[in-house]
Amino acid sequence: MKKGIKRRDFLKFYILSPLLFGFNTKKDEELEDVVRPPGASRGFSRKCVRCSACVSTCRNVGRYAITLAGLSKGIRNLGTPVVENMREYPCDLCMECTKICPTGALKEIPKEKVKMGVAVIDIDLCLGWNSDVCLSCSKVCPFANDVFEFRSSEWGNQPYIKPDKCVGCGLCVKACIVRKTAVVVYPPKKYREIEREYLMYLDYIESLPNLNRYKVVYEDNLPRILEIGIEREREERVLRELKKRKVK
């Protein structure tokens, strides 16, 4: 077995980790718990007057990325701008919204300084981690070379997004070739909460001996990637059926 975390160690480590590090987690009030438009400054929700000028600007430039948060984002965020549907409408960092913001809640900053969130690749769903070669997400990334790292192995080209470099624009979410995307943008705050576990998980998967990895890929992940497809197709079939009945 390759050096790294063994499953058992990982278990132990996982159980112990909250004890070791859990209390150290820095509670940063300033970190956003939703994905904001680019250039959101510190204390955004205090500065934002919910005028929705950014929303209309985004529409005017034909992007449709920014929407207003509903109740599901918490009462504190109600009516503030968020970038939610990245699968269809990611932010392409045109920065037009920052120019219109009347209060300075959104500030025009260099693109690479933007921090809307962090894109996280679900390596159980990603084709590149499951015996395929795919470049679709990295090709659309505006900072590709800086953000993407390929841990190429016999199991695929294994893309990894460097969290400190990713701006969270979500272009990769749109570009993911898996029917239900394998990339999600986590708001900065939420990313901080999952980061350690996620990285441990990456190491763990990478350190699996070949036979186990084979099981993970072929018996576990690939069927799951496929099942999602089937499920969706069935859903569509049912919907079509329902529509027909309604028409009748």
Added chain:
Amino acid sequence: MGLTRRDFIRASALAAAAACIGAGGYLATRKEEIAKVLPIRTKDFPVGQCRFCAVGCTTVAEAEVDESGKIVKVIAIKGDPTSPVNRGVLCTKGFYLNKALAYEKRPKKPLIRKEWINPATGKPDLKNSPRVTKGVTTKDPEGLKPSEVDLQENFVEVDWETILEFIADAMEMCINEYGIFSIGYYGSGQLGTEETYVMNKALKGGLPNNHIEGQPRMCMASAVVAYLQTFGRDEPYGCFDDIDVPDPDYGVHADTFFIMGNNTAEAHPVLFNRIATLKHKNPEKIKIILADPRKTRSGTVADLWLPFMSGSNLSLLNAMLHYIVLEANNIKRVVDVDNAKVELNDGRVVHLKDINWKYVDIKFIKRHCNFGIVTQVQKVWVLNKYGGTRGEVWDPAYKLGTKAQFFPDPRKADKYKSEEEIEKDWWKGFAMYIKFLEDYKPEKVADIVFRGETPLKYDRAKGEWVEIDQAEAIRLAAKWFAEGYTVSLWCMGVNQNVQGVWINRAIHALHLITGKAVKPGRHAFSLTGQPNACGGIRAPGALCHALPYGRVVFDGVNRKEVEDIWKKNLANYLRKKGYSEAEIQKEIEKIKIHGKPGPHTIEMFRRYGAGQIKIMFISTVNPGQSLPYAYVYRKAMAGAEKSKPWPLTITLEAFPSTTTLVSDIVLPAASWYEKSFTYGNTERRYQYIRKIMDPPSKEMLPDSVIFAMIWRKMEERGIIPKGFISMFWPEEYGEDWIKKTIENCHKPEWIDKFTENLWNELRELSNETPYDLSGITRKRLKEKVSGYRMPMPEEYDTDPDVRARYDKYQSRITYAYPYDPHIEKHTKRALENLKKWAPLYARWVEKNIEETKNDLEYKRKEKLPDNYWISFYAACKPVYKRKQLPDGSKVPIIDCRAIIWSNPHWATYYDEKEQKFKIFKKVKIIKKKFNPEKAYKGLSAGPLPFDKIEEFEADVIGDPERDLNAMFTLVLSPPEVPGVKIAYRKPDGSEIVIMDARDYPYGVCTGRVIEHWHTATMTNRVPEINRVLPEAYVEINVKLAEKLGIKDGDPVILESPRAKIELKAKVLDPKKALGGPRYDYLFVPWFDEKKLIGFLLRDNFDPFSFQADYKMAAVKLYKGTLQRKQAIAKPLTVA
């Protein structure tokens, strides 16, 4: 264990994350969704080689099955983990292949355009239909309609009997009126080997008109010719194992990769992953050089980027050779060519043999290579006047002005009096080669190579790309190349070039000079584009000049070999059917191969446009999109002569495509796992594709069956010999054979037997040739999904030594013992032939082979097994041709020595007196007119069916040695140089302008992307892929974008002298992004049928291989939009 890994992981690491997001979180919802999925019953079915690129990944189909185990639906295509090709890995195209095949709007019945229907009878009619009487057509040369809509709206469905009768009538009418040279076929490297063979056999031996081409002409032809001219046999000598599989003896594989003109990451992703994995594991040791005008995605693993100007490949490669041969060995110049004396940097004059060579593997080249020196190459422009849709065109034709000499020259092998004389000749050749390289000093050619762009080197410590000096970059590349165990990879970027053959030869020269050939991990590896280009077109010779397995139509001995096999098999078949000997004799007498090559692809379509060719068959290929300057050829296909049924375009397709938009008839083909056939990938591996399910409609037939039915009709009408094609039928049928065939051909055992009959004849044809695959029986192929590499001769079953060596090495390397299973046999045969007329020379060759056999020190140093030896046993019949012996027999001239060619980038000649290579400043201009009458007589090769109008020589304007623009009028590639006017001074002092690109300052290149397969007729039909990359865009370097004020996502217009198109800009910085073109170069992907970028390209081709240039067309670029989003062609002009 109670807790499985999966549950644990789900429940803990990521689910915990999901919990953080809250109830609406992504992972939590997905978890619920997963829980909802009903369990289904699935089973894996091995299929064989993937339908897409030439890597040839072995695939398995996972299918939903019913209780009896029958396939309900294929859910996914997976890689076969046991396959040595892909080890379970696939790319996204392969992964979604089943979804492409499940596309609903595939043609399901034979289709004919509605204007062909006679309103009175309701049947297609060659004489009384609106198409003929009124000359109307719904074919769409502009490419405005979506192809699937066109297929639904403008076609009517007919049954197979009717359409076959119609096609047979049309062919008979055409042949009666114009003769056999009025029918053409454009095939595909995506068809199965057996499928293409039906057409090849019928057109070469049946009709016979040699009017057969295939898109490998546009893909591989340059590599083919270069392999033939260097090694005498057209196949890569190594294989994928060279990249990363430790060899069984010393455990070595490649550690340096020279990638030129090939975006491996996107075009051959699975192969790239093997390289990237190596690099990832050992980033310091593995060196990767990317030589490409675009820093492609493959650059993510590169250490050095050489951004040469597209077309300047040869200057770059020759400069690398200059460093390796001259600079690294302190050679200043050659002082005496005849006596091989050179002056060193310290002033000493020495003989070449006294130099202690660095980087140059003198033992290797001395023992196993000859020199082929191009002593003269003149720039020649030919104005071809075709008339019709192509009008007239300037073609570069430097082949007409090329002369070469060989050192030693095996054609005169009997003239040598002593071994010393041969050796002296060899050293002279080497001296001349060095003399030739003198002109390519890195500093001197840097301007031509890079034309203002700066090479980049990856600084691993800093993690960024840094600029380095141009000449130093060339030296560094050469140094890495010469020091490592190097594998070169190239593809379309090299082959699709008017100097494609010579660039290929230069790469081979680099490998031969440094001795990095036919050894494990050292390989000049041409990558193929098509899944079956090697196995289906190249080796079985399905091109206009070729015959199966290395034979050519213009060689009488070759023709006879093939005719004899065909005659024998036909006689046996007819005998079995009860024909009398007289009848048999009558039929086999008809088998006669025409001795003149047919027109190559571009020529064939130009003649189609000129109206000389009347009927064009097209299968599994999309020339309506893929031909360069596609517009004029679309017009050719879309023609509709009034009162005549020509031109008639008949397309066999499984999908709507831009070619069905200009087709009269679309015959519905079964695809991939709906039929069975054999593919041969780029590493000589043959894999059998199994039929696992039926096509959506019973009337969708395998292409092999469609072709065979058409030709069986021709047999009935006495146009081709009886039984010539119908002998392959697995069962005998009577009058109702069409009905019976359609009924039965979907039975797996029927189609399996049918293609096996074809395969067996192919094996027979390959037997005893250097391409021997007679040991790869259908039974073997069925047993092993991942197939076998050829050569695998019949001796595998009879000779235990051959078997043992094949089992150990699997033909890993050819031309080298012990890897090559039939090296002894072929070497012995070649030497025996040579001994018949040049015993002295043969002994010298033998002695050299012996020297390697006995040189243990060399072999250990090079990490080769002790029993290793080399013989290029096919080199080099295609170059030296044949020798007539006193007894009248003709033996091929093969001296088992590869040829190291000198490959000039610009027009040059060797001045014997001064012993110097000089720039050839006179340009030859020829004007000629196409003469259809000559073409109908079968004078099809090259310049034959033309009438010469005038020929004269013109002078270059300006001093090419000082003025770069003047130099660009003398370089042999690219033909159209952005920003440069190609003009010469005529003898009368006036100027002749070939083309003027001064208003078009940038170059445009077309190519592939990872998501889509070529013209995307399949991949565009997969929703998952289409949503990621629905349309083409243009990649622009950030410097150029800033200069022109273009922002990412802006609509921009690309305009070439031939057409313009609106595209979305994609601005890229090669230093930062995953890739990007050099500052004056643009890249447009090629797949989009709504953006036919092919309209912008020039249709010039390499005069040796006839492969077209897709990588350099001059354009201008500006912001703006056009009303029509499809490419808009300009009115036809000269050039």
